[in-house]
Amino acid sequence: MTRSVRKGTKRAQTVSEIQELLARARRTNIGLMHMISLALHLGLRRKEDLMCPRDLQMWLDAPMHGESSIPLMRGAKKARPRDAGMVQSNRQDTIEAIRSALTYCQEHDFELITGSGKALKSAMNRLKALLRRAGMVGQVSFHSLRYTYALTAASEMLDCGIAPYEILVQLSESMGHGPTRAQMILEHYCQPIKIRIEGHISLP
Template structure:
């Protein structure tokens, strides 16, 4: 079910782990769940309060609730009411303040320190800074460098980010208008470096992505890249420069946030988060009271993500209940679905 819900491999793994922990909690209170759709609202609410009593941070708690909601939604159960922060009066996560944009001198010092370790790390840092890339995107962008260089030379400032994009969602970043030369130089240097290395900027001991990512993280730990100046601060630096340049051109504040959200790969609907997180250092440049669209726009449900008796003939619902309503099958029963044209028993996520 986690695989059907989509998302990155890490997201799918975390969903399975979170739901397994919830299943063990249900067993401890005397309700062994033999199938995913046997979970009930009150069990989930009890589990949330159990986590709160254990002093779980609001951000981590939100991740648990999102995982459970996605799994139960894939099983045909709408448990959003049991996980709504406002109804449960839960503390909201504070999403701003952990990172900040680097000053030009701090960025220069970082490059000097990185050159003593690994030139590949230097190229990753430059690409993250000038294009606002995530660490994984910069690590995997080697085969896109030639395309990016060609687009910039042709006068195009929008560059496609396809490899390593979060949740597999390709996006298009944008070259900063007053930093074209620096960006082109960073891309050209990175291309020359990795051309003879199978287009890999950083190579791990096992010659795979996992080990390369581990090596890059290890290098970051050895550099002054911790806490507020962690690797994500490079994206913050790009975001602040992008927003300042757009505001200086007279672009409306809401449009600035919408464009920046799109360039960073968060989609056009996360403008409130962009303002509170990435632009908190320049909050004074935006109106104190600004009309922003909701961060959480419900997506239109598609047949792929919904569960219905028409899409899945093996799933039968009693009476006139809709697929999203509560289903309590008899103990030991497994609902069946199709995977690659074959019938398989559903296992707990």
């Protein structure tokens, strides 16, 4: 099976770009703003983000009980549940993002984006339209938030002295790729800091 080519098609967003994006999203749709914030802090895919409202209370409970990750149960690619790791330096911001999204969903029938007839396909189509309105296309599409998350997490772990290969494995698992895609994580998601990792690892 041919895998999709990611190199050069997406990139992590800068702090100023994220601030501007959240402001545009707030003007476009509040539910979209919450989705962007959750994806930014947890590396979620669109479908995972769209389907998470019923699990937000569980997500909020996890860090309150000392957990360093949240259990992702719905919308995962190939229906593979996983634990999405939190960037520890952003732990409080992550908790606040989950709490704010939960409050919003409690007031909106536990939906972040509502489609016609409450169908998932309709909600996804509406989400795509809202993303275009918010300027999330091309290199800075919704998927770029996963790049931003990965780069932030990898940089933090490197600064903490965690072994580079272990970082790539942890990121691969946290982002739903399983433990065997370290090379892909390095070449695509961690490309901007590749120089900090290359030479310190021997990939299989």
